[in-house]
Structures are given as C-alpha cells and as structure tokens.
Amino acid sequence: xxxxxxxxxxxxxxxxxxxxxxxxxxxKQCFVKFNINGYEISYAxxxxxxxxxxxQRVRPxxxxxxxxxxxxxxxNMIQIDVEQFKNVIESGKFEKFLELNKKILDTARNLEDLFxxxxxxxxxxxxxSKEIEKVREKIYECAEPERRVYFKKDPExx
Amino acid sequence: xxxxxxxxxxKGEDISNYKIYVKGGFYMSLVQIISIIVFLxxxxxxxxEKIDRTIAxxxxxxxxxxxxxxxxxxxxxxxxxxxxxxxVGMMIVVAIIKRTGLFQYLAIKVAKMVKGDPLKIIILFxxxxxxxxxxxxxxxxxxxxxxxxxxxxxxxxxxxxxxxxAEVLSSNIGGTATLIGDPPNIMIGSEAGLGFLxxxxxxxxVIVVILFVNVFLIRFIYRKExxxxxxxxxxxxxxxxxxxxxxxxxxVKSLTVLFFIILGFFxxxxxxxxxxxxxxxxxxxLLLISKExxxxxxxxxxxPTIFFFISLFIIVGTLEKVGVIKMLAKFVIDLTKGNLVLxxxxxxxxxxxxxxxxxxxxxxxxxxxxxxxxxxxxGVNIEPLWWALSLGACLGGNGTLVGASxxxxxxxxxxxxxxxxxxxxxxxxxxxxxxxxxxISSIYLLIFKLR
Numbered sequence: 125x126x127x128x129x130x131x132x133x134x135x136x137x138x139x140x141x142x143x144x145x146x147x148x149x150x151x152k153q154c155f156v157k158f159n160i161n162g163y164e165i166s167y168a169x170x171x172x173x174x175x176x177x178x179x180q181r182v183r184p185x186x187x188x189x190x191x192x193x194x195x196x197x198x199x200n201m202i203q204i205d206v207e208q209f210k211n212v213i214e215s216g217k218f219e220k221f222l223e224l225n226k227k228i229l230d231t232a233r234n235l236e237d238l239f240x241x242x243x244x245x246x247x248x249x250x251x252x253s254k255e256i257e258k259v260r261e262k263i264y265e266c267a268e269p270e271r272r273v274y275f276k277k278d279p280e281x282x
Numbered sequence: 283x284x285x286x287x288x289x290x291x292x293k294g295e296d297i298s299n300y301k302i303y304v305k306g307g308f309y310m311s312l313v314q315i316i317s318i319i320v321f322l323x324x325x326x327x328x329x330x331e332k333i334d335r336t337i338a339x340x341x342x343x344x345x346x347x348x349x350x351x352x353x354x355x356x357x358x359x360x361x362x363x364x365x366x367x368x369x370v371g372m373m374i375v376v377a378i379i380k381r382t383g384l385f386q387y388l389a390i391k392v393a394k395m396v397k398g399d400p401l402k403i404i405i406l407f408x409x410x411x412x413x414x415x416x417x418x419x420x421x422x423x424x425x426x427x428x429x430x431x432x433x434x435x436x437x438x439x440x441x442x443x444x445x446x447x448a449e450v451l452s453s454n455i456g457g458t459a460t461l462i463g464d465p466p467n468i469m470i471g472s473e474a475g476l477g478f479l480x481x482x483x484x485x486x487x488v489i490v491v492i493l494f495v496n497v498f499l500i501r502f503i504y505r506k507e508x509x510x511x512x513x514x515x516x517x518x519x520x521x522x523x524x525x526x527x528x529x530x531x532x533x534v535k536s537l538t539v540l541f542f543i544i545l546g547f548f549x550x551x552x553x554x555x556x557x558x559x560x561x562x563x564x565x566x567x568l569l570l571i572s573k574e575x576x577x578x579x580x581x582x583x584x585x586p587t588i589f590f591f592i593s594l595f596i597i598v599g600t601l602e603k604v605g606v607i608k609m610l611a612k613f614v615i616d617l618t619k620g621n622l623v624l625x626x627x628x629x630x631x632x633x634x635x636x637x638x639x640x641x642x643x644x645x646x647x648x649x650x651x652x653x654x655x656x657x658x659x660x661g662v663n664i665e666p667l668w669w670a671l672s673l674g675a676c677l678g679g680n681g682t683l684v685g686a687s688x689x690x691x692x693x694x695x696x697x698x699x700x701x702x703x704x705x706x707x708x709x710x711x712x713x714x715x716x717x718x719x720x721x722i723s724s725i726y727l728l729i730f731k732l733r
Contacts, residue, residue: 126425130695133429137386140525150578173575 149173155182158206161213167202171195181205185225204277211274313351314604320345321597321606321648328641335641336586339593346600360599361592364472367558368462369419369591370583374565375536375543376422377582378572382533385414386526389430398518400438400445400508401501407431408448408497412456412489416463417544420453420688421584427453428695437517443701444504447711450692451496451680455719458676459489461557462547465591466646466675468557473650474668477551484669488726492677492719499718503711532572539568594647602651611655620660623732626670627724629653633674634720638681638713646675666731673723681716683708 136146151172158165167189169179177198179189189205192198212218235252238244267282310318324342328335346352352360379385392410396402407427415423427449435442457463461471461478471481501508527533546553546560569576601607618625629649636645649671657664679686683693683705689712693703 126691127695127698130425130429130432130699133386133426134432136528137429137433137526140383140386140528141521143525146528150575150581173577 156202160206160210163209163213163218165206165209167205169198184209184222185229207276208274310609311604314606314609316349317346317351317600317604318606321601324597325640325644328644329639334586336590336593339590339597339644343593343596346596352596352600352603356599356603357596360603361595362469362472364556364558365465365468365595366588366591367556368468368561369465369588371558371561371563371565372419372462373422373583374579375540375561375568376418376426377579378532378568378574379536379540380426381528381574382530382536383526383528384533384536385426386430387523389427389434390521390523390526393434393518394521394523398438398515400440400510401505403434404445404448404501404504404508405497407445408452408500409493411449412452412459412493415453415456416460418463420457420464420686421691423453423456424450424688424692425695428692432699434518437521438510438514440510441507441701442699443696443703443707444500444507446692446696446701446703447504447708448497448500450688451500451712451715452493453688454676454679454686455489455493455496458673459486460547462561464672464676466642467672469643469646469650470668470672471557473654474664476668478547478557479551481672484731485672488673488723491726492722495718495722496715499715500711532574535571536568539564539571591643594644598644598647598651601648607648607651608655608659611652611659614652615656615660620662622662622666623728625656625662626666626727626732629667630670630674630723630727631720633671634678634681634716637675637678638685638716642675642679642686646671649675666727669731670723670727673727674720677716677719677723680712680719681709682712685712685716 132148136148139146149172151170153168153170156167156169164183166181166183167179168182169177171177177192177195179192179198179201181187181189189201192201209218212221264282267279320342324338327333327338327341343357347354347357388410389407392406393403396406411423411427414426418426428446431445431449432442435445454464458467459482461467461476461481463481467481470476471478543560543564546555546564547557550557550560569579598607614625618628633642633645633649636642653664653667653671656662656667679689683689683703689708693708696703
C-alpha cells in the first residue's frame, strides 16, 4: 500500500507539472476471466465510491465497453458479451473473425502513426476515408435482418 | 490479582500465587513467569520479524486474556487512549492535507529557492523533513518526501540516496523534538504527564544542534555524489510549484485547522485537555469542513500500527499488574544505587543502543512503567530520565536500518524503485551519526538537566 501511494504521488506530481488535472480515488480493480472452448474471454472494470464503473474487454481483443452508472449493468454487459462470443466460437468462424479484427485494429494503429509521425497530404485523408466507407458498406450489406441470430440486445452500431 | 485461569492444580488448589525459585535469590509467581514468557516470545517474534509485528503483539495480548492472567476490564484499562487518540487524529489530518499537494509545493519551492543546487537541496530537504517530522509521524513524513525527492533526483540525473538518507535520519531526529513527533514521545508524554511545550522546551534546543550536525555531516559524506552539471539545474527551475496545489480551497481549510491543532498542542496543558482531544477534535472538524469521503480518509489510517500499540499496551500493562516491572525497577535501583546521573546516562545509552536494533515502541512501553517504578521506590526526580529515554529511543533509531519504522519503510520503497540501501550501507552512515547524537545528548543532559 505504501509503495502504491509513493508511486501514485510521484506520477501525480509529474502529471501536474505537465499541466494535467489529476483526480485519484480509492477503488477496486476487478479482472473477470472466462474460458469458452479454450478461448480466453476477459474483462477489467473498477469499482469505486463515485458510482462510475469503467468496463473494458481485455481478451480476445481489447475494447472499451463503456462507463456504467450501475454495477448491475456491468454484469449484464459482460453476460451478453460472453453469450455473443460463445455463439461466434460455436459457429466455427471465430479464428477468421479474430484475424479480421486484428487487421482492423492494426490498421487503426497504422493510421494513427501515419498522421502522428508523417506529413500527410489532405487528399490522402479523402482516399483513405473512401476505402473505409467501402468496408463499412460491405458490413451494412451483410447485416440483413433475416440473418440476425442474437436478439437479447440490439446492435449498437448497425 | 485477577487470575482466574492459571489457578488450580490437579488437586484443585490455587497455584497462581505459588512462589517459584528462579535464580540468585529471586522468587516469582506462576502468573509472573507466564507473563514474562508471553512478553519475551512476543518480543522475539517482533524483533526477528518471523511474523508481522501486529499479529505477534495481538497474539501475545490474546494469550494473556485466554489464560485469564488478565480479564477484559484489565485489558481495556491498560490501553493508553491518549497515545491512540493522537496517532489516529494526526493520521486523519495528514491524510486530508496530503490531498492538497502542500508538501510537493513546499519541496519544489525549497529546491527552486537554492536554484536546484543539490548541495543546498540536501541540507534544506533534511531540515524540512525534520520540521515536518516534529509535527507528523516519521513514517508519514518520509512517505511524503520520497516521491518528490525521487522526481528531483531524476531531473538532476543523480542518485536519490544521499537526499533520502538525509531525510530519513532527519525525520528520526526532528520527531524527537515534540510530543507528537514520534510515538515513544506520545507514550512518554501521556504516562509522565509531560505536555507539548515540555518536550519542545526541554528537547527542542538539543535537537536543533543535533539536526544541524547531522545534515552538514551527510552533505560532507556525500559531497562528491552531489555535483551536477549546471544545465540540469534548469529542469528544477522549470518546475512550477503552483501546479502542485491540487485543491486550493481544501488547502486553506486544512492549514487553518492545522494552525489551531498546533496552537492547541501548545496550550493543551493550560486548558486542561489531553493532547489526544486536540488531535481528534482537529481531525473531526477537518473531516466535517473538508467534505472529503470519510471512508476514503479512514482507510488511510495505519490500522496495523494502531492495533500494534493497543496489543502492546495490554502486554506491558500485564507485566506491570503482576509486579514484574516493580521487580525490574528494584533491580535497576540496586544496580545504580539510586544515582540519578548514572541512571540517566545508562538509560540514554542503553535506550539508544537497544533502539538501534529493536523496535523502540515495545522498548519504551516497557521502560515507562519501569521509570515510574523508580520514582515510587527511590523517590528521585525522574524528569531527566524521561528526556534520556526519549532522546535514546528516538535517536537510537538512526543507528541501523532496522532501528526505526521510517528506515525500514524507506529502504523497502527505495529497493522497489531500483535503489538498494543495504544494512551495511545504512549502518556506515547512521551508526556514527547516532553515536554523535547521543554524545551531544549526554553533554546536554549533564549540563542542563543533571547539575
């Protein structure tokens, strides 16, 4: 505990010197792990007195699941997520889905590096945007109502 | 003698007051022998750190209750609520003040004041730690100083060890100057009826001398390691102390309450209040006006320390109740023939040497009833003995790495930060400084308290 406090104070001091507003509060960090047919599905979330719960999926790929006001919503969210992963895993197409997802995540990182480390012409923005739109259109096309298999919760983006 | 458990033998006879011949003409009762065994076993566990010191002390106290050498009523009587109250009260106050960024502000201000010169920073950080330590617990003070010291030494690209050594030794020295600076003083003050001003007036002057000798000696020892290029000092000047203040409103509230707490410590004897009343009142008011989450603040109290004290009070209280302390006092009087000067010097040096290797809290907890016993038996003026005990027990902690909690905590944290302070490293600097401190204390006591 003492070691954590010293580290926290050190980092807080450095961040404040950079001009940041740092708020530290006491809480508990929870790691949740499932094993579905040999695949690890895991989550991390925090519990604190401020009634805000940050949920993040850690595996099979990281994704912020959101900030929740109620701990019940965190459990519901995990339950739905696990059920959906179970379906995908049982469909036998999970490896392909993971591969595709990894490509998308890597592409997002590539894009960030491109704009953070290089001078990029404005025209490139438009070209990349067009290509991304094509991928999104393909996704929308495939999401036909009659092919939907999960109904406990509506898709958030489709 | 309340002794319902250790009472009957197989024939149903009361054996608790049976006198057993020990050695050299000494007779002891069974309860005395059991109490001594419990005390010694607990002490061995605390010293060897085979199990956590709080668990060791709690087990010792519980054994005394289970075998019914004492009952619940006795145990409650033995706990010194003044010591517990001061500790808890000040821990709450520090937990809140810490959130304001005040200590980082002060450290940055001090480092900038001397234009980032490490040879001057080491002296000022040492003095700053000692002053803070006079009003806060030593461990808390070093925990407040370590993060900012690590940041500053990283900016200067030098080892933080010289600064940290200056701070940890100064924290043990500074804590000696006041009633609330070090737990042994809180215990002594409470049991001997000595107030905040008594400590400050009687120990303050000698502590100022010892502190200056200490910081200048450390600076001399580490002078070669404290040379940095001029360019690096600019990083210190770039630090903005105002950025360190996290909550201005809370800072104003905290400083106002702290001012009244310190004023309260100065006046508590005149007003007829215990020092714990001052600390706990300040803590309660600050909790109210700070609007900080009570749960979060109370979690920061060092509960293991509080339970350690409670358990020790029960163990030592039992030794006193069953008459072991009185026997020890008689032994000391026989040894010193009631000579106050000799007794004072023996207490000072023995406390220092023992505290350099042992936890000074159980040692002081045992010595307090012993000194009170000396007064009762020999009728001498025991005030110099209290000062000798305080100086010896507090300053003795600087002798070795295990001599004080602040040393152990600092070494643990520094090791995790990648800077190992070994027992040998510490003793090379700490032990000579401790001996010099005790020599200065001896001269001070002989000239001002024993003439």
